[in-house]
Amino acid sequence: MSGNAKGAETTEDINKAFNAYKRKIYRALKDDFLKTALERAVSSFRKNRDAALAAFPEVEGKRERLLEIKDEVICNLADYVARAREALERNHAKTYYASDASAANEILADIIGTGKTIVKAKSITSEELEFNSMMEETGNLVWETDLGEFIIQLLGEKPMHILAPAVHVPRERTAKVFSEVAGREMPTDPEKLTMFAREFLRDKYFSADVGFSGANFITADTGTMFLIENEGNIRFATNAPEVHVAVIGLEKLMPSLSDAMLGLEVLMRYAGYLVTSYVSMISGPAKTGDIEKITVYGAHGPRELHVIFLDNGRLKAARDPDYREMLRCLRCGACMYECAIYPLVSGHWGYHYMGGIGVPWTALISGGLTKAAPLAYSCALCGRCKEICPAGIDSAKLIERLRRDLKREGLVPGFIRKMAEAVINTGTPYPKED
Amino acid sequence: MPDKEKLGVFFGCTTVGAPHLLEGLVGFLVKARIDYVPLGKDLCCGVPLLLAGYHREAGAHVQRVKKHMVEAGITRMVTSCPHCYLMFREGFPNDFGIELGFETMHFVEFAVELLNQGKIKLKLHKDMKIVYHDPCGIGRRGPGLHQEPRSVLASCAEVVEAERADKLGTCCGGGGLLRASLPKLAVAAAKRKIIDDYLNKGTDIIVTSCPFCTLNLTDGAGEITERGFNVFDLPMFLAENMEEE
Incomplete structure (x- = not known):
């Protein structure tokens, strides 16, 4: 029967994929650079977060309120998208709805065209579109402006943490790659390295044609996107060029400005900040009416604002009573720092999304079941991330659910299948060999 | 309330598979002079099936486990494995609608009870x-x-x-x-x-x-x-x- 043959192929594929993944994970375990960088990152994250939560103990109550809001939005996503689009159009922005990554890329190709220079703010959502390589393929030049992303771009690697993309890169490696770009020896001093990036990127903002960003929240009542940052690069990237293009995942929707303020506070504190240096709120293109009250667009900021709402599996996830929980994620990154597994291997445990929460995100949003299958067996299911998560997401429960879906699709790695078959046939996973 | 307790000890496959763990548990039961019915020495509770995503197959397996226990006629059960424990306490009733009709304790709770009753020191x-x-x-x-x-x-x-x-x-x-x-x-x-x-x-x-x-x-x-x-x-x-x- 052809069904069986296909099943066998799938099983072989999944075993191959799992073995390749295992080799990658075991290589990462031996990487001393990675170990040093992650240890530094985890310990400073713990200190910062403890301080932020101690200074603002009321954030706990705000977190609970935020959850109620988010759950209501998740249940009515389509309605909130429509309202946010209406508000943005009213504000003279152009809006688009992309059902998947390729639809988003078509829209981007239409807006951006070719031969352009793009300054880009950090956006994990853009990884779903493989934005940088898509833009380069269509003859454009992309500059990552977030320091971590800039380092990753120069190294030709992928982000290894949702908040701190270069979390796995110790200063010594950054100095090495900056030295190559600068054509002179760079010291390992973080301040000097940061100053180099500042100087290097400064004029890029003003010569770029397009500024690209995601958003942390977007409100349905006013169409206002919130962009939270410390570096100041997002302000430049979304303000200096003539055109600002934003790609925003549907889970970022919030009902109102005050709800987004609540989200902002919760996200900052749980991400380990007392307050961030900047929060940009952008609701439309720049405009002025200072000359005879005649509205002119593109005063000092961008003349055009394009906002693409990205579904890419989110509506489907929102309809599932188990999986919808994953859309609560605020991307604070706490679960990853506090995980027993993630700091050992960083984003090697992941595809575009990483760590435990990254497993269902890979399966349903960016990657698919086959990519998610090996990742689903890297979690010890200890449930500690649920205790850490401001949104109370039970990633272990989501991963258990995913393993059921993987089984149904015939995507169980061989050794797991063998163990399960031993239980079914002999009653125990460790049958006596005699 | 039954007149006399008949205690079952569910060993669980991880304990059975590791000689020093098995020796430790059996050693304790002997030293504490516990009268018990050994269970689960060749029969897994079913957790590995659930963790592997084999929910449907686990449904059939747990019926076997239930039969094994009912036949033993126990009134209470102890297990030293938290995963077996959760399976009996939550998985059986919630996922498979099986009421075992006796209480399952974790070894920790059992040890507290024995200490409180002065049965071990x-x-x-x-x-x-x-x-x-x-x-x-x-x-x-x-x-x-x-x-x-x-x-x-x-x-x-x-x-x-x-x-x-x-x-x-x-x-x-x-x-x-x-x-x-x-x-x-x-x-x-x-x-x-x-x-x-x-x-x-x-x-x-x-x-x-x-x-x-x-x-x-x-x-x-x-x-x-x-x-x-x-x-x-x-x-x-x-x-x-x-x-x-």
Whole structure:
């Protein structure tokens, strides 16, 4: 029967994929650079977060309120998208709805065209579109402006943490790659390295044609996107060029400005900040009416604002009573720092999304079941991330659910299948060999 | 209420598969003079099937397990495995609609009961320090048995605490089939946990109440060169430290 043959192929594929993944994970375990960088990152994250939560103990109550809001939005996503689009159009922005990554890329190709220079703010959502390589393929030049992303771009690697993309890169490696770009020896001093990036990127903002960003929240009542940052690069990237293009995942929707303020506070504190240096709120293109009250667009900021709402599996996830929980994620990154597994291997445990929460995100949003299958067996299911998560997401429960879906699709790695078959046939996973 | 209790002890495949764990549990039961019916020596509770995503097959398997127990005619059951424990307490009724008709206790609860009733007594070690590792299955994923095991150990020695313990205790890395899928990753997690949390606690004794945690922490400790650690599952530890009449 052809069904069986296909099943066998799938099983072989999944075993191959799992073995390749295992080799990658075991290589990462031996990487001393990675170990040093992650240890530094985890310990400073713990200190910062403890301080932020101690200074603002009321954030706990705000977190609970935020959850109620988010759950209501998740249940009515389509309605909130429509309202946010209406508000943005009213504000003279152009809006688009992309059902998947390729639809988003078509829209981007239409807006951006070719031969352009793009300054880009950090956006994990853009990884779903493989934005940088898509833009380069269509003859454009992309500059990552977030320091971590800039380092990753120069190294030709992928982000290894949702908040701190270069979390796995110790200063010594950054100095090495900056030295190559600068054509002179760079010291390992973080301040000097940061100053180099500042100087290097400064004029890029003003010569770029397009500024690209995601958003942390977007409100349905006013169409206002919130962009939270410390570096100041997002302000430049979304303000200096003539055109600002934003790609925003549907889970970022919030009902109102005050709800987004609540989200902002919760996200900052749980991400380990007392307050961030900047929060940009952008609701439309720049405009002025200072000359005879005649509205002119593109005063000092961008003349055009394009906002693409990205579904890419989110509506489907929102309809599932188990999986919808994953859309609560605020991307604070706490679960990853506090995980027993993630700091050992960083984003090697992941595809575009990483760590435990990254497993269902890979399966349903960016990657698919086959990519998610090996990742689903890297979690010890200890449930500690649920205790850490401001949104109370039970990633272990989501991963258990995913393993059921993987089984149904015939995507169980061989050794797991063998163990399960031993239980079914002999009653125990460790049958006596005699 | 039945006149006479008939206690079942569900061993669980991880304990059965590791000779020192099995010896520890049996040793305890003998020393404490517990009259029991041995269960689950050749029959898994079904958790591995659930963790592998084999929900439908687990449904058939648990019927076998139920039959095995009903035939034993027990009135109460103890298991030292948190995962078996959760399976009987929550998985059976919630996922499969099976009411076993008797109470399932974790070994920690059983030990507390025996101590309170004066049925066992621990040797007092004045200079001994112990650190307790919280297994997720009877901790944050289960009934929150954090103080109970510590109180048992405190009747024997000083219990020192890691910075992150109880509900927020870090994972040993040994659960979720990780020891089967990526054993080196599982052991690396245990090694990191011991170094981060236990290395500077002035003790080399780690006690836990889960066969998976015990095995994985033992393997993790084996990779640490700075100091040697002795890792015990609670039944093993009590068997070694009980007053004999």
